[in-house]
Each structure stands twice: as C-alpha cells, then as structure tokens.
Amino acid sequence: MAAAVLLYPLWGLVAPVGPWRWHGSHIAPALATSFGLTGLALVLVVLVGTPLAWSLRAAPEPWRSVFEAIVLLSVLMPPLALGLLLILAFGPGTPLGESLLRFGVPTSNSAAAFIATQVYACFGYYLLAATAAFEGVPPELEQSGALLGLTASAVFRRITLPLARLGLATAASVAWVRALGEFGAIMVTSYYPHGMPVQLWVNLQDQGLPAVLPLLVVFLLSALPLPWAFHFFSRKRRRA
Amino acid sequence: MLDCSLTKARRDFAIDVEFSVGSSRLGLFGPSGSGKSTLLSCLAGLEIPDSGYIRWNGQSWFPPPLPLHRRSLGYLTQRERLFPHLSVAENVLFALNAAARRQQEAWVQEIQSRLGLEALWDRAPRELSGGQTRRVAMARALCRKPELVLLDEPFAGLDRPLVRELTAVIKLWQEELGFTLLAVDHDPVVLEALCPDVIAIEKGQVIQRGSWQELATRPVSPTLRGLLDKI
Structure with missing residues (x-):
C-alpha cells in the first residue's frame, strides 16, 4: 500500500500530454553538466567530509555540539534561501566574488558556481550520515588494532573504514541524490550551464510538458542506479 | 623486565603499586574493584597513570605515555x-x-x-x-x-576443561618464547596452574606477594581470607 502511494506520482508519466518531444529537449548537455559537475562536487564532499566526520566523533564538547548545530543549519536551509545567500556572499559585485573573478573563477553562471552550490547543498547531509557511520564502529575494535601494533592511520585504513563503509556508502548516495536534484539554489547561482533540474524547468517554460517528460525519464533512469546499488549492496552485506 | 611504580586515582581509593617482573608469569589476585584491571589498562596504555613510571627493558612507557602501537604486548580480556x-x-x-x-x-x-x-x-x-x-x-x-602478555580474566565464563586446556597452552608458550606474563584472575585453577608468583592487591595496594600456595594458606588480610573462603 505504501509502495503504491509512493509510486503513484509516476502515473503522471503516462498522462495525455501529447507526443513526447525528444528532439530539442537538450537531454545530452544537461546530463553531461549534471553528472560531470555533481560527480566533482561529490568527490570534494567525500574527500573533505570523511576525515572531518571521523575527527568529529572524537571532538570534545561543547565544540562538537556547536559544530553539529552549524551543520544542521546548512541542512535545514531552504534551497532557494541557500542560493540567495550564496549569491549575496560570493556573487559578482561582492569583494570575494571580485577577487575570485580576478583569478579567473566566475562565481555565478559557471561550472565553479555550480559545483560550489552543490557542495553547500549536500555537504551537511554527507557529514551527518558519515559521522553516524563512524560512530557505529566499536572503539574497542580500534583499540584492539592499536594494541596489535597498528598506527592510527593503519587502524583507520584496516578497521574503521571497512567497518564504516556501508554507512559511508549510504552517506555518499544521500549526498549524490541531494546534489543532483538541487534546483532552488542552482537556479539562483548557476542558471547556466543548465543541469537536469534547471533544464526541466526551462523545457516546461519554453516547450511544455511533452519536452519535460522525456528528460524526466532519462533523469530518473540515470540518477537512480547509483543510490539503488548502494542500498541493495548494503542490505546484502548486512544480511550476509 | 617490567618495572613499574604508579599511582592512579579512582573514585573511592587510589591505586599505588610498585613491582618488577622478568621473563616469568605473575598473577594478580584480589577482590573485585581492587584496581587490578585498571593496573593492566595502565600497563597496556589504555589508561594514563597519574604519576610514577612504567619501564619495559629499559624503555620508558610512561612518562610520557608511549603510543599503544609501540608497546610490544598482547592484551586479552573476557570482552x-x-x-x-x-x-x-x-x-x-x-x-x-x-x-x-x-x-x-x-x-x-x-x-x-x-x-x-x-x-x-x-x-x-x-x-x-x-x-x-x-x-x-x-x-x-x-x-x-609479544614480549609482554596481559591477561584480564580472559577465561571467565568458559567451561573448566577449556580453561585448563588454554591455561596449559599459554604456560607452554610462555616457557618456549620467554615472554613476561601478567594475569588477573579470580579463578584459583588459572592462577595455580599458570603463575608461580602471585601479588595480592586490595584497594589499590599490594598487600602480599608469594606463591599461590602461600597466598591461599596464609592470607595476610581478612578480606583476602574471605575471598579465598568463597572460592
């Protein structure tokens, strides 16, 4: 019953909107923008967020609570508000925006702006989930590793990371979905180049639903396999 | 050779012990909560003593605390x-x-x-x-x-034949390899079979040292006597 309720909106894909317009839907460039730039954003988030989440586990109070409150603030931020704040802080005309532009990094309507917005949009989600993953690793196992002669980095590599990997995979898939579907903030900071969500909006405005639905189908079919794979892999490993 | 003299405050009393042990087997016996496990934790590096020293073959393990991975030890607990x-x-x-x-x-x-x-x-x-x-x-x-093996009741809860078997194996390997062994246990079977030398600890203080036979027949404190009677 719950599954039927969740799947019901997909019924809209067979709505009588007329023949689907594949040609001129700008599927390929939107796909390339979304996947390429979201991939880069995710790499950044994982590279920075993983060690941060690991160190957060051992951070002393009250600093840890303060930091978590800041992270929650970024997670709770409405996407449109996040975009507006980003453009007001980094955008053209701001001191930071001007400085970055002098180094050849435009802070709006650019790949850099696209990636930065996605990082802001999904970093908190990744961090919270990754911290929970690391907290699930029993400290006594890490202690056993150290008592068996492993350095701190070897303990992380051989014990902590393998035991937290399923949680980290879930964190990465949540961040991926969050970043890829980001619309409100991207609309403000990086209308160009068009990613998938913005292209959906543009197609709706310019050509109507027949140009939206093909793009939506491609979007869902291409974006979902990664989080699904993570999800099924983690369930399989838990059952094993 | 393990040389240690350390203090460690606990909620109700302070551990204050000093002892040395060479390539042999030393048992630590005493009532629950007398500081035996805390002492082993300090030697392993899981807890930091308040003062004193821990030396292993001339190398200082404390102070300053030597990182866990640089202590050549084996640490076994029931958990x-x-x-x-x-x-x-x-x-x-x-x-x-x-x-x-x-x-x-x-x-x-x-x-x-x-x-x-x-x-x-x-x-x-x-x-x-x-x-x-x-x-x-x-x-x-x-x-x-490892050069030093710390046993914190690793056989608790196991059936008697298995305890005897594992105790015999550890004893054999200690004699063959020559590592130093410190064993905390309440089980006389373990201490009698494994440790020719036993230290009795009460409220963080060493109150007696000798063979298990001496300790079992001539305990120096009523608490120790009561504990042995229960066994």
Whole structure:
C-alpha cells in the first residue's frame, strides 16, 4: 500500500500530454553538466567530509555540539534561501566574488558556481550520515588494532573504514541524490550551464510538458542506479 | 623486565603499586574493584597513570605515555571481540605483514593446531561460539609473539576443561618464547596452574606477594581470607 502511494506520482508519466518531444529537449548537455559537475562536487564532499566526520566523533564538547548545530543549519536551509545567500556572499559585485573573478573563477553562471552550490547543498547531509557511520564502529575494535601494533592511520585504513563503509556508502548516495536534484539554489547561482533540474524547468517554460517528460525519464533512469546499488549492496552485506 | 611504580586515582581509593617482573608469569589476585584491571589498562596504555613510571627493558612507557602501537604486548580480556569484517585466519594473522607471515609459517601452524583452529580457519567471527571466539582472540594476541602478555580474566565464563586446556597452552608458550606474563584472575585453577608468583592487591595496594600456595594458606588480610573462603 505504501509502495503504491509512493509510486503513484509516476502515473503522471503516462498522462495525455501529447507526443513526447525528444528532439530539442537538450537531454545530452544537461546530463553531461549534471553528472560531470555533481560527480566533482561529490568527490570534494567525500574527500573533505570523511576525515572531518571521523575527527568529529572524537571532538570534545561543547565544540562538537556547536559544530553539529552549524551543520544542521546548512541542512535545514531552504534551497532557494541557500542560493540567495550564496549569491549575496560570493556573487559578482561582492569583494570575494571580485577577487575570485580576478583569478579567473566566475562565481555565478559557471561550472565553479555550480559545483560550489552543490557542495553547500549536500555537504551537511554527507557529514551527518558519515559521522553516524563512524560512530557505529566499536572503539574497542580500534583499540584492539592499536594494541596489535597498528598506527592510527593503519587502524583507520584496516578497521574503521571497512567497518564504516556501508554507512559511508549510504552517506555518499544521500549526498549524490541531494546534489543532483538541487534546483532552488542552482537556479539562483548557476542558471547556466543548465543541469537536469534547471533544464526541466526551462523545457516546461519554453516547450511544455511533452519536452519535460522525456528528460524526466532519462533523469530518473540515470540518477537512480547509483543510490539503488548502494542500498541493495548494503542490505546484502548486512544480511550476509 | 617490567618495572613499574604508579599511582592512579579512582573514585573511592587510589591505586599505588610498585613491582618488577622478568621473563616469568605473575598473577594478580584480589577482590573485585581492587584496581587490578585498571593496573593492566595502565600497563597496556589504555589508561594514563597519574604519576610514577612504567619501564619495559629499559624503555620508558610512561612518562610520557608511549603510543599503544609501540608497546610490544598482547592484551586479552573476557570482552575480547574479533574484527567482524575479517575471517578467523585474517583475524589471527592481522598483526603480521606478508614477510612476517612467510617467516612465521611454522609458528602459525602451531597456533592453529594447539588451539584447534584448523576447522575454523575460513569461518566468519559470527559463526563462532563463545569458546571458539576466545581461542581465536588468544591466537590473534599471541601470533606476533609479544614480549609482554596481559591477561584480564580472559577465561571467565568458559567451561573448566577449556580453561585448563588454554591455561596449559599459554604456560607452554610462555616457557618456549620467554615472554613476561601478567594475569588477573579470580579463578584459583588459572592462577595455580599458570603463575608461580602471585601479588595480592586490595584497594589499590599490594598487600602480599608469594606463591599461590602461600597466598591461599596464609592470607595476610581478612578480606583476602574471605575471598579465598568463597572460592
């Protein structure tokens, strides 16, 4: 019953909107923008967020609570508000925006702006989930590793990371979905180049639903396999 | 040679002990909560003493606290957990690199056969019973031939024949390899069989040192006498 309720909106894909317009839907460039730039954003988030989440586990109070409150603030931020704040802080005309532009990094309507917005949009989600993953690793196992002669980095590599990997995979898939579907903030900071969500909006405005639905189908079919794979892999490993 | 003199405050009393032990087996006996496990934790580096020193063969382990991975020791407790993502074989060989695995092949085979691990070698930790888990934990702790072995009631809760078997194996290996062994236990079977020398600790103080026979027949404190009577 719950599954039927969740799947019901997909019924809209067979709505009588007329023949689907594949040609001129700008599927390929939107796909390339979304996947390429979201991939880069995710790499950044994982590279920075993983060690941060690991160190957060051992951070002393009250600093840890303060930091978590800041992270929650970024997670709770409405996407449109996040975009507006980003453009007001980094955008053209701001001191930071001007400085970055002098180094050849435009802070709006650019790949850099696209990636930065996605990082802001999904970093908190990744961090919270990754911290929970690391907290699930029993400290006594890490202690056993150290008592068996492993350095701190070897303990992380051989014990902590393998035991937290399923949680980290879930964190990465949540961040991926969050970043890829980001619309409100991207609309403000990086209308160009068009990613998938913005292209959906543009197609709706310019050509109507027949140009939206093909793009939506491609979007869902291409974006979902990664989080699904993570999800099924983690369930399989838990059952094993 | 382990030389230690340390103090460590606890909620109700302070541990204040001083002792030395060479390449032999020393038992630590006393009532629950007398500071025996805390003492072993300090030696292992899991807790930091308030003052004093810990020296191992002239090398200072405290102060300053030497990182855990630089202390050549094996530490076994009754709460020992195996690495759940690794097989029994990978757990046992965990501390050995590829070269050491090749060099120690005969030793690993001896561990396997003496602890009866051949049939368990490729199993996952979740497939093991409590007794089997302790055997694997013991193999893992001793596989890299540590110079100091700390036992904190590792046989608690096991049936008597298994306790006798594991105690005999540890005793044999201590005599062969010459490591220093410190064992905390309430079980006279373990202390009598394993430790020619026993220290009695009460409220963090060493109150008696001698053979198990001496300690069992002539305890110097009423608390110790009461504890022995219960046994």
